[in-house]
Amino acid sequence: MNTSHFFVTGDPMIYGADVSIVLVTIAIIFYLSYFKKWGWLWREWITTVDHKRIGIMYLLASLLMLFRGGVDAILMRLQLAVPNSHFLASEHYNEIFTTHGTIMILFMAMPFMFALFNMVVPLQIGARDVAYPFLNAVSFWLFFIGAMLFNISFVIGGSASAGWLSYPPLSESQFSPGPGQNFWIWGIQISGIGSLATGINFIVTILKMRTPSMRLRDMPLFTWSVLSSSIAILGAFPILTVSLVMLTIDRLFGGHFFTMDGGGNPMMWVNLIWMWGHPEVYIVVLPAFGVFSEVVANFSKKRIFGYGSMVFSMIAISVVSYFTWVHHFFTMGAGADVNIVFAICTMIIAIPTGVKIFNWIFTMYRGRITVTQPLLWFYAFVPTFLVGGATGVMLAAAPADYQYHNSYFLIAHFHQVLIGGVVFGYLAGLYYWWPKLFGFKLNERLGKWAFWLWQIGFYVCFMPQYALGFMGMTRRIYTYNATMGWDMGWAPLNFISTVGAFLMGIGFIFQAWQIIYSIKHGERDVTGDAWDGRTLEWSIPSPPPVYNFAILPDVKGRDSWWYQKQEMKNGTYQEQPVKYEPIHMPKNSGIPFIMSGFWFVAGFGFTFEWMWMGVVGLIGVVLTLFARSFQYDTDYYISVEEIERTEKALAQKRYASVQRTAN
Amino acid sequence: MSKGIQFAKFSFLALLGMVLLSGCDNSKYIVLDPKGPVGQQELHLIIISVILCAIVIIPVLAIFVYFAIRYRDKQGNNAPYQPEWDDSKVLEVVWWGIPIVIIAVLGVFTAKTTLALTKPPVKDVKPVVVQVTSMDWKWMFTYPDKKVATVNYAEIPAGVPVQFILTSDAPMNSFWVPQLGGQEYTMPGMSMGLWLQADKTGTYFGSGANFTGKGFAHMQFKVKAVTQDEFNKWADGVKKNSPALTKAGYDKLAKPSLVKELSYSSYPNGLFESIVDKNGGKYYHHMSNMGDSKSMSDMSGMDMKKHDN
Ligand code: HEM
Ligand SMILES: [Cu+2]
Ligand SMILES: [Cu+2]
Numbered sequence: 001m002n003t004s005h006f007f008v009t010g011d012p013m014i015y016g017a018d019v020s021i022v023l024v025t026i027a028i029i030f031y032l033s034y035f036k037k038w039g040w041l042w043r044e045w046i047t048t049v050d051h052k053r054i055g056i057m058y059l060l061a062s063l064l065m066l067f068r069g070g071v072d073a074i075l076m077r078l079q080l081a082v083p084n085s086h087f088l089a090s091e092h093y094n095e096i097f098t099t100h101g102t103i104m105i106l107f108m109a110m111p112f113m114f115a116l117f118n119m120v121v122p123l124q125i126g127a128r129d130v131a132y133p134f135l136n137a138v139s140f141w142l143f144f145i146g147a148m149l150f151n152i153s154f155v156i157g158g159s160a161s162a163g164w165l166s167y168p169p170l171s172e173s174q175f176s177p178g179p180g181q182n183f184w185i186w187g188i189q190i191s192g193i194g195s196l197a198t199g200i201n202f203i204v205t206i207l208k209m210r211t212p213s214m215r216l217r218d219m220p221l222f223t224w225s226v227l228s229s230s231i232a233i234l235g236a237f238p239i240l241t242v243s244l245v246m247l248t249i250d251r252l253f254g255g256h257f258f259t260m261d262g263g264g265n266p267m268m269w270v271n272l273i274w275m276w277g278h279p280e281v282y283i284v285v286l287p288a289f290g291v292f293s294e295v296v297a298n299f300s301k302k303r304i305f306g307y308g309s310m311v312f313s314m315i316a317i318s319v320v321s322y323f324t325w326v327h328h329f330f331t332m333g334a335g336a337d338v339n340i341v342f343a344i345c346t347m348i349i350a351i352p353t354g355v356k357i358f359n360w361i362f363t364m365y366r367g368r369i370t371v372t373q374p375l376l377w378f379y380a381f382v383p384t385f386l387v388g389g390a391t392g393v394m395l396a397a398a399p400a401d402y403q404y405h406n407s408y409f410l411i412a413h414f415h416q417v418l419i420g421g422v423v424f425g426y427l428a429g430l431y432y433w434w435p436k437l438f439g440f441k442l443n444e445r446l447g448k449w450a451f452w453l454w455q456i457g458f459y460v461c462f463m464p465q466y467a468l469g470f471m472g473m474t475r476r477i478y479t480y481n482a483t484m485g486w487d488m489g490w491a492p493l494n495f496i497s498t499v500g501a502f503l504m505g506i507g508f509i510f511q512a513w514q515i516i517y518s519i520k521h522g523e524r525d526v527t528g529d530a531w532d533g534r535t536l537e538w539s540i541p542s543p544p545p546v547y548n549f550a551i552l553p554d555v556k557g558r559d560s561w562w563y564q565k566q567e568m569k570n571g572t573y574q575e576q577p578v579k580y581e582p583i584h585m586p587k588n589s590g591i592p593f594i595m596s597g598f599w600f601v602a603g604f605g606f607t608f609e610w611m612w613m614g615v616v617g618l619i620g621v622v623l624t625l626f627a628r629s630f631q632y633d634t635d636y637y638i639s640v641e642e643i644e645r646t647e648k649a650l651a652q653k654r655y656a657s658v659q660r661t662a663n
Numbered sequence: 664m665s666k667g668i669q670f671a672k673f674s675f676l677a678l679l680g681m682v683l684l685s686g687c688d689n690s691k692y693i694v695l696d697p698k699g700p701v702g703q704q705e706l707h708l709i710i711i712s713v714i715l716c717a718i719v720i721i722p723v724l725a726i727f728v729y730f731a732i733r734y735r736d737k738q739g740n741n742a743p744y745q746p747e748w749d750d751s752k753v754l755e756v757v758w759w760g761i762p763i764v765i766i767a768v769l770g771v772f773t774a775k776t777t778l779a780l781t782k783p784p785v786k787d788v789k790p791v792v793v794q795v796t797s798m799d800w801k802w803m804f805t806y807p808d809k810k811v812a813t814v815n816y817a818e819i820p821a822g823v824p825v826q827f828i829l830t831s832d833a834p835m836n837s838f839w840v841p842q843l844g845g846q847e848y849t850m851p852g853m854s855m856g857l858w859l860q861a862d863k864t865g866t867y868f869g870s871g872a873n874f875t876g877k878g879f880a881h882m883q884f885k886v887k888a889v890t891q892d893e894f895n896k897w898a899d900g901v902k903k904n905s906p907a908l909t910k911a912g913y914d915k916l917a918k919p920s921l922v923k924e925l926s927y928s929s930y931p932n933g934l935f936e937s938i939v940d941k942n943g944g945k946y947y948h949h950m951s952n953m954g955d956s957k958s959m960s961d962m963s964g965m966d967m968k969k970h971d972n
Contacts, residue, residue: 090877163874169851170834170876260852260943266835267850300734303749309759331837332848333855336781340774347770351762354719358758361727366745368736382727390716397769399776400708402845403694406837406872470692472841474872477880484883488868489691 008158011092018155047588049133050546052437054140055118059430061144062111065103066508068151072100074505077461079478081498083485093478094161095180099154101164106188107147109284109418112426114143114198116287117226119437120429121202123537123544124220126211126553131204133586134634135197141596142194149603150187153180157608160184163476165273166247168258168266173251179607182251186603189244190596192237199233202226211536211552217311218558220535221297221304224311225290228318229283235322236279243272252609267332274325282321282349285417286314288425289356292378295428296360298534299375300367303559306359313352320349330398331405339398346396350389357382357389372531373447377428380455384420388413391466406476409469412462419458427511435530439542440522446514453507461500464493526654534562541650547583547638550647580644582637589634595624693841693868698888699860700784701844708776715765780844783824784860790824793817794935797829797836797849797871799919800878805935809898812908812934814916814925816885820894821864827857830939832917836879837872840886846872852943854935861888881921901926908934 008014032038045053076096079088088096122130130136153159157179162171171181206227210219219227247269249255256262258269297304304310326334326342360382369375391413395401404410435441473480473490485491528541536553539561554576556563567573602617690696697703733742783790795817796803804817819825829838831849839846843859861867871882889897908916908927913934916922931937936944 090880094874094877161876167835167873170874175834175876260946263943263946265852265943301736301744302746305749305751306755307749309755329848331846332850333853336777340777343773343777344766344770347766347773351759351766354762355755355758357723358754361723361730362751362754363749364727364730364734366743366748367734368744368746369731369734370736379731383724386720386723390720393716393766393769394709394712397708397712397773397776399705399773399780399845400712402780402847403702403705403709403841405846406839407694467692470694472693472839472868472870474839474870476874479880488693 006156008155013092014155021155042590043588046593047137047590049129049137049586049588051118051122051130051133051136052544054136055115055120056437057140058111058115058118058143061147062108062115063512065108065111065147067512069100069103069108070505070508072096072103074501076100077498077501080480080494082495083480083482083491085479088478090478091161094476095154095159097476098160098163098166098184099150102150102160102184102188103147104418105164105280105284106191107143107150109422109426110191110195111143111147113229113284113287114139114195116222116291116426116429116433117198117202120433120537121205121223121226122209123436123540123548124223124535125206125209125214126536126549126555127205127209128548128552128583129209129586130201131209132201134589134592134628135201137589137592138595139194139198139201141592142197142599143191145596145600146187146189146191146194146603149190149600149607150183153183153187157183165277167273168247168250168269169260171247172259174259179609182248182607182609185244185248185251186607189241189248190599190603192240192244195233196237196241199230199237202230203234206230211549211555213553213555217307218555218560220558221293221307221310221314222287222290225286225288225293225314228314229286232279232283232286232318232321236276236283239272240276240280243269243276246272248606252606270329270332271325274328275322278325278328279318279321281414281418282317285421285425286318288381288422288429289314291374291425291429291432292360292381294535295374295378295432296363297559298432298531299372299378300364300369301532302363302367304359305362305365306355307558309355310359313355316352317349320345320352324349327396327398327401330401343396343398347393350393350396353385353389357386372431373442373444373451374428374432374531376448376451377424377431380451381420381424381428384416384424384458388416388420391416404469406474407469408465408473408475411475412465412469415462415465419462432531433537435525436528436537436542436544439526440518440524441530442518443514443522446510446517450507450510450514453503453510457500457503457505457507459500460503461497464497464500468493468497526656528654529561532565534559536561539564541654545646545650547585547643550580550583550643551578580640580647582639583643584635584637586635587633589628589631591624591628591631595621595628598624696842697844698842698863698865698867699844700862701780701859702842704776704779705845708772711772712769715769719761719765780858783826783858785824788823790826790858791820792826792828793819795827795829795838795849796935796938797831797833797838797875797882798917799833799875800871800882801916801920801922802838802869802871802882802884803916805930806898807935809902810929811898811901811905812927812930813901814922814927816887816924817869818887818889818894818897819861820891821861821888823891824858824860827859828935829855829857830935830942830944832938832942833919834875835873836875836882838869839872840867840869842867843886848873852939852946854939854944861886864888864890864893876919878919878921885924902928904928 032041045057048054075088076093079085079093118130118136122128160166160176160180160183162176162181166181166184169175206223246255246257250257250259256264258264258266260266293304293310323345324342326338327346330339330343391409395404395410395413431442431447468490471489480490525542529538530542531538536555539553540549564573598617598620600617601620602614605611605613605617695706697706792807794805794807796805801815803812803814805812827838829847829849830853831851833851835848835850837846837848838857840859843861847855847857849855865888867886867888869884869886871879875882905926905928908930910931913931
């Protein structure tokens with residue numbers, strides 16, 4: 001392989017990126033050395049197996065990726081704002097939209113989702129950890145390393161430019177030579193393995209680690225949503241892994257799975273990638289549904305309406321989502337009968353989705369609604385998702401899709417559901433559970449600014465794109481000429497859409513500011529129950545101690561913390577005598593990090609087709625696994641005295657603050 | 664803060680107004696302004712789906728807004744509060760039921776239209792065949808009946824069903840002429856059929872819809888629908904005045920490049936079939952969505968059985 005372009009050259013923006021990467025790296029290294037933080041970083045974070053910390057690391061990484069993906073989006077919108085723009089050259093534009101799509105789905109939405117899984121699920125089910133804490137750390141570091149590998153492609157070697165789904169033959173070595181496409185494959189492959197492991201981990205966690213008194217039908221809906229999403233991961237991600245291996249064989253070893261010229265077939269890739277890709281969109285949206293279920297019930301001060309049909313519809317969605325993938329290529333000529341079947345299956349998905357919306361709305365009925373930041377995002381979600389779902393049903397009408405497919409109408413649809421559903425949902429979750437993890441709330445005023453900027457920006461950006469679809473504008477064009485811009489009417493709408501993108505960008509800046517500001521000035525919460533919550537996570541202090549629950553909670557049905565509080569108020573609550581027992585916990589380990597480092601070496605080697613390096617990396621991976629299997633001293637017990645000490649300190653902190661507010 | 668929100672609301676309305684105004688000229692919405700029976704049927708389905716969705720969305724939105732206001736926790740709000748009310752079989756039956764009915768109705772329309780579009784839009788006129796090849800980054804049209812070829816524009820007779828037969832000599836693309844009807848993929852090694860028809864003469868915008876790399880954005884072309892007479896005259900003119908497309912000429916054309924509109928008085932025999940075979944068609948017999956392709960092969964130069972090995 002020609003590596004004369006190892007460092008990407010020739011574009012001032014890339015040089016800018018080079019410089020800023022170097023500067024940020026130096027700054028971080030300086031900071032850590034000057035304040036002697038290396039040991040702390042290693043002990044407290046890099047080697048941690050605590051699900052709460054892993055959740056926080058996922059969150060940080062995904063916010064970073066949201067920033068990166070957002071910058072990409074704004075660059076693209078800038079390029080399209082006016083006809084005949086020369087801001088980005090074609091190849092650069094193609095690299096950017098490929099990166100944008102890949103990052104947003106795989107390196108922003110997925111880790112954000114895993115952040116919520118990790119931050120919330122064990123606390124909601126009264127568990128002290130996830131089922132496989134070590135594997136959990138491995139998953140995180142695989143995701144992180146995969147994301148980094150994918151990210152450096154911009155400055156080293158060049159990025160993929162065949163789209164986030166990389167249809168062959170365009171993504172085969174004949175049309176996409178060079179390391180870019182390999183970066184895409186290996187970045188996703190490595191992080192994908194981590195995602196699969198997380199899915200397994202949370203299925204087992206939910207099924208096996210619940211506090212003994214919690215039956216499945218007592219589980220909060222967020223936990224249910226995580227379970228259904230994880231089951232979908234279990235089905236979908238192996239397909240992705242295998243497809244990527246097949247593409248690797250095509251590219252690296254001259255295989256012909258997806259090229260016709262050896263008897264392969266590109267249509268096979270399109271089918272495979274959507275057999276993963278369609279469930280994937282539901283994988284990311286189900287947990288958002290879970291968040292909304294918690295948020296709307298909590299802030300309406302009511303039980304969720306129709307719990308049973310909520311659970312049923314989530315399971316239905318995760319099952320039916322496997323029978324819709326062909327709607328992504330109705331126009332590939334599978335035939336009328338196939339199109340009809342998949343059109344109807346797709347529409348069927350809209351039914352349980354619609355039912356959920358009804359149930360949320362009727363949760364508000366006869367409630368007492370307080371409009372807080374998490375609820376605001378729920379309010380924003382309802383209309384957006386109604387419209388997004390409706391345009392989805394429109395797309396599902398196969399012959400009509402012949403007109404929408406690959407047009408800006410499609411772009412508008414999936415952003416409507418992905419931003420309006422997934423991003424709004426995760427943000428609602430972030431605002432909701434932030435005080436649990438960090439012990440303070442995020443500032444309301446800045447949050448409201450961010451919220452409105454996002455809302456307005458969202459509609460200004462995407463509504464015109466529906467119209468652009470009807471005007472015949474196709475996706476992924478890096479430029480359009482004056483005729484199309486003015487005579488066909490594309491230019492004004494594109495310009496407006498760009499304005500909207502900027503508004504959302506400013507909204508994001510407000511959120512970053514909000515977080516930084518609130519670290520210092522945010523409203524502290526020492527009650528552990530910042531929102532007067534209903535579920536178990538609110539029954540313990542914020543932030544929770546390492547072991548979460550000193551004593552495994554005893555639940556009597558759904559919303560048990562809510563009812564316990566009521567009993568406490570009425571004086572009917574019977575305090576159980578406290579008797580601590582030593583708590584069994586996993587020990588920290590550096591192996592997940594080191595192993596992922598070897599994965600990086602392997603991925604980097606295969607990306608540049610330096611087989612020796614790839615093999616060295618893989619050997620390293622095997623050796624670290626080997627080393628792990630000889631570690632016997634992997635757990636420890638927290639003694640009763642220590643638990644007593646911790647609990648007492650936490651209680652005192654709480655008491656002191658109650659005193660303070662009382663005065 | 665409330666001032667900020669006021670301002671935000673105002674600017675939102677202003678922008679919304681702009682969007683609506685700039686959309687006043689509805690001839691620009693070419694998908695909604697079809698000029699032939701295929702686009703027309705698709706538009707009908709679009710309208711039906713919009714209406715059906717609106718039946719659900721609008722009341723739901725109204726209820727949502729009403730509840731959000733009615734049950735807000737503020738001083739003096741004496742709306743009933745029933746924290747334990749979480750179940751109603753009647754309501755649940757209603758909202759499982761309504762979407763099911765709506766989807767059933769839409770499903771029937773969808774199925775009908777899907778089947779209808781596999782057949783020529785009108786039965787009593789003899790169809791024309793136009794073969795379409797997408798390349799990096801241009802479109803080639805070959806006319807088996809007239810034995811002429813064009814690049815980056817197509818000419819068709821109005822009022823006549825056209826069977827476009829699609830393939831690709833490059834990564835897969837998608838052939839889309841919104842005012843005539845929806846798109847269909849062009850794939851290397853395969854040939855696929857798409858029925859379109861223009862009822863009115865005119866020049867229609869067409870483009871490649873599926874991303875194919877660097878020059879993709881420039882893959883736009885015109886489809887000129889003219890009367891049958893003019894069509895014949897045009898073909899004769901091309902036969903007389905344009906150069907021939909040789910095998911070597913084709914190979915050069917197929918290399919990645921951008922070109923303007925071109926016409927050729929002839930092209931190598933079986934060019935389209937050889938493109939399909941060269942790209943892997945030899946391994947497959949792939950002719951889905953061809954509708955009644957049998958009647959096609961009787962009357963056109965394109966014999967689908969060729970790929971049957
Ligand atoms: C309410 C039910 C929904 C229906 C009926 C629906 C239907 C569809 C259909 C038919 C397409 C294919 C359109 C085309 O390529 O021409 C599509 C595309 C897409 N949808 Fe949805 N959808 C729904 C909800 C969702 C949700 C919840 C998400 C994500 C969280 C989502 C994300 C996407 C994405 C990412 C694409 C396009 C991807 C691409 O081609 O690059 N959709 N949807
Ligand atoms: Cu899908
Ligand atoms: Cu095909």
